[in-house]
Amino acid sequence: MSLIACTGASERPAEIEAVRSETTPSAAGSGITGDDIQAAASSGREWMSYGLGYDEKRHSPLRQVNSDTVSGLGLTWFADLDTSRGQEATPLHIDGTLYVTTAWSMVKAFDATTGALLWEYDPGVDRARGVMACCDVVNRGVAAWGDKLFMGALDGRLIALDRKTGEEVWSTVTVDQSKPYTITGAPRVVNGKVLIGNGGAEFGVRGYLGAYDAETGEEVWRFYTVPGEPGVADDPAYLQKAAETWSGEWWDLGGGGTVWDSMAYDPDLDLLYIGVGNGSPWNQIYRSPEGGDNLYLSSIVALRPDTGEYVWHFQTTPGETWDYTATQHIILADLTMTDGSVRKALMQAPKNGFFYTIDRETGEFISGDNYVAINWASGLDENGRPIEVEGARYTEEGETKLTMPGPLGGHNWHPMAYNPNRQLVFIPAMNTAFPYMHGEDWEAKPIGFNVGLDTAANMLPADKAARDEAEQMSSGMLLAWDPVAQKEVWRVDHRGPWNGGILSTAGDLVFQGNSSGVFAAYSAADGRKMWDFPAQTGIVAAPMSYELDGEQYVAVLAGWGGAFPISAGYVSTDGGVVPNVSRLLVFKLGGQATLPPAPELNDLPIDPPPSRATTDVIALGKRNFGQYCSVCHGDAAIGGTVIPDLRRSATLGNRETWLAIVRDGLLSSNGMVGFSEVMTKDEIDAVRQYVIARANEDRIVGDRAAAED
Incomplete structure (x- = not known):
């Protein structure tokens, strides 16, 4: 592990420090609390938690940058990063400092005005651990509480850092490191408990969420999402009930259900909401050969954050077999319904292609509809259960099922945003297809994807017509979605899938980067492009905004990467061929900074030796x-x-x-x-x-x- 503290950074005038201490007393001190996180979300000056507030709306109340002024937005500073892998983090802004994680679980702190590097921390993740990461060696950010920052490292450690110096305070191993667990998601902190899940369902693990004491790092509780071996595991009642929805010996294959990304919290209801991932392996016929719903895979689950007590669940894809996770972004909002009533709602657009609005008090289904093209189900029943079409499952050997969405989903991890004034959700959506084929005589291996598919038989052939067809079946778009009427209000079409997460602002703007290397602002009213900036690289992370010394800033982490660019082959170039240029980009009105010339793409030619093998x-x-x-x-x-x-x-x-x-x-x-x-x-x-x-x-x-x- 290494830590570099950068002294000699730009001095801040005393009068500015005084103003900051008046506006953000807890942040300027050492005791960030839940009230501070909520207050910061209301004012917009600070961005103290991954989704801004506990409700994860990602809607900044700042309005200095708006439809009338955004044309004057310019780059004010940037920072080059020391890794050329995918960048997925949302920076935090606390008391004039930006905190951001990069690939390989590194953390950096920058002066939010000048971009001066204040300190950086490298947890020293063994690079060999990268083979256990399904979707690049990414990290989505830090959490703040008290005087500390918390981050999950790829190797399964939860690490606390001193917020001012970057020095390590404690480190806790949260997983069995002999198994292919990883951490890529951002922690959340509720009532002094640091919450973190893990990934690894493509390789064969059993998922869970853990809560750890913010002061000591000790585990407080653990919530497993799939049952253990009957008669052996000491499962609580909610898992014993879930075991009735499984068959076979799923525990030998892990079961899956990793909690690798989304969380949200309602302080008034004191409910924590988590999104649960796919089965391990994907192909249900191997992990649960007699079928069943396989709880709590692909579910939203409500818990008590102090104890980990199960309260309710809503399953988006019963009997999951397509990698249709429900780990996608969860947003909490009070919605005015068509009859004038107000519902405490929870909203999600998981991979399976349906948008769900459910009651966050009870888990009751309110409404839903598909937001992208789908062919595996014909709709949702009155309880929100998908109505599968006949033959949707790939159970026969040698039979291919070309299914939409594919395992990348109609929406992946990229955060949505919600504008409460327009009551619209903005979704970084995509149309994708995938040829699922049952893996004949498949068996799990200690290394590599353990998904129960014939992953070779379905690879795209060297044929122009096949490539053209694949391109036509994949697309990306920014959708404005009405969660009450369950309909698209407007859309912006992108060149290809895998575009960036979303920031909504009270300036009636929607910010998003895309796979073609453009960072743009759109009108929240109708999707008209109001401003753009050539970022020189694909952007997958979500932007954020903060206010400092009376000026509004917009920041985004740029750097092409993640599951789609590294695994999708030819189709990954749909948005154009872009390099990875990992940078933190920060904008304000009147910004005058410029990027250096864009790097040239000088690919080596395809010049292989002759093929002489049988x-x-x-x-x-x-x-x-x-x-x-x-x-x-x-x-x-x-x-x-x-x-x-x-x-x-x-x-x-x-x-x-x-x-x-x-x-x-x-x-x-x-x-x-x-x-x-x-x-x-x-x-x-x-x-x-x-x-x-x-x-x-x-x-x-x-x-x-x-x-x-």
């Missing part, structure tokens, strides 16, 4: 590439700009170098571990032969396309 060897390599490599190196070996494209690798022509890297882990310090545990030397070389064959096919496709142009 069809059997190539088929073996393809199967193993799908199982172990595609999650990072792209569908059908078509890599993006975040992780190296293996088709262009000089190691293709050198068997021994390839084996040293892929078998022996020569580059494990960079996150590329060895796979000798699951593949023999010949099997690893077969992967090389598959990539060579694929590179030759793709070069021909590229040459033909160039000739046609």
Whole structure:
């Protein structure tokens, strides 16, 4: 672990410090509380929690930047980051300092006016842990309480830092580190308890949420989301009831249900709401062969934050089998219904394509409808249960089900926002499709995706017509959604999927970055673009806003990455080919800073050695590439700009170098571990032969396309 405290940063005038201490007394001191978090959300000057307030609306009450003035918004400072992986965090602003996490779970503190680096912290995550992260080595942010910051590290540690100095106060291991658990989500703190979940359902773990004492790091309670082994696990009543909805021996495969992202809290009801993830493996026929709802997978669950006591649940996808998580952003709001009544509502647009409005006191379904194209269900019944179409499940060997949405969902982790004045939810939505195929004779492995699918048979072929069709079935959009009428009000179409999270403001603006490298502001009334900025890289994180010395700032973390860019292969270029340029960008009215020239995309040519392997060897390599490599190196070996494209690798022509890297882990310090545990030397070389064959096919496709142009 390393800590750098940067002294000599710009001095702040005493009169400015006095004003700040008057406006944010708790923040300026050392005792941030829940009341301070709520007060900050009301004033907008500070951004003290991941979603601004406990209700996670992400709606700033600041209005200096508005429809009339936004044309004058300019970059005021930026900070280059020391990692070229995906950036997903929302910065916090507390007493004139911005706190942000970056890839590999690092933390940085900047002067919010000048951008001077005040301190930085590196938890020293073993880069070999990257093989256990389904969706890039990202981190979504810190939480603040008292005089501390809290962050979850990729290796499962929950770490407390001194907010002023960045020094480590305590560190608690929250997972069994012998298992493929990870942490990428931002913690929340309620009543002095730091709440953090984990990821790993693609690899074979049992999900849970943990609460830890903010002062000591000691675990206070743990809430498991799937039952343990009957007769062995000492499960409480809510899990014993859930076990009735499972069959087989799911505990041997982990079960899944990881709580890897969304949380919200209602102080008046004293209810904590968590989103629960997919099954492990995805394919239900392996983990629960006789079916069943498999509680509490793909559910929103309400708990008592002091004790972890179960209160109620609402399941969005019973018997989940498509990676349709309910870990997507949860928003709490009081909605005026069509009859004039006011409902205490909870809103979510999970992966399955339906938008849900439910009663946050009871979990009762209020209304819902699909917000993107779907073909696995025909609608929702009166209780909000999806009405599955016949044959939606992929249970037969060799049969492919082209399903919308695919595992990326109609909406992924990217935060939504809610404008209470217009009573609209803004969704970073996308249309995606995926060919699910039952994995014949599948069995779990100690490394690699354990999802129960034939991940190789469905990879996109080297065929222009197939690529064109795949492009047509994938798109991205910013949706303004009416959660009462359950209908789209307006939309902004993007070039491709995987666009950034959302900020709503009282200036009647909606801010979003996109996969094409543009950061923009839109009218909340009708979606008209009011302003944009070329960010030089794709943006997936959500913006935030704060006020300092009478000026409103808007900040966003830029840096292309995450699940789609590293795993979607050819389709990941739908929004255009952009590099990763990881930066913190900060804007204000009249800002005059400029970015350095954009880096050139100088990809190596696809120039592989001749393909001379037998069809059997190539088929073996393809199967193993799908199982172990595609999650990072792209569908059908078509890599993006975040992780190296293996088709262009000089190691293709050198068997021994390839084996040293892929078998022996020569580059494990960079996150590329060895796979000798699951593949023999010949099997690893077969992967090389598959990539060579694929590179030759793709070069021909590229040459033909160039000739046609």
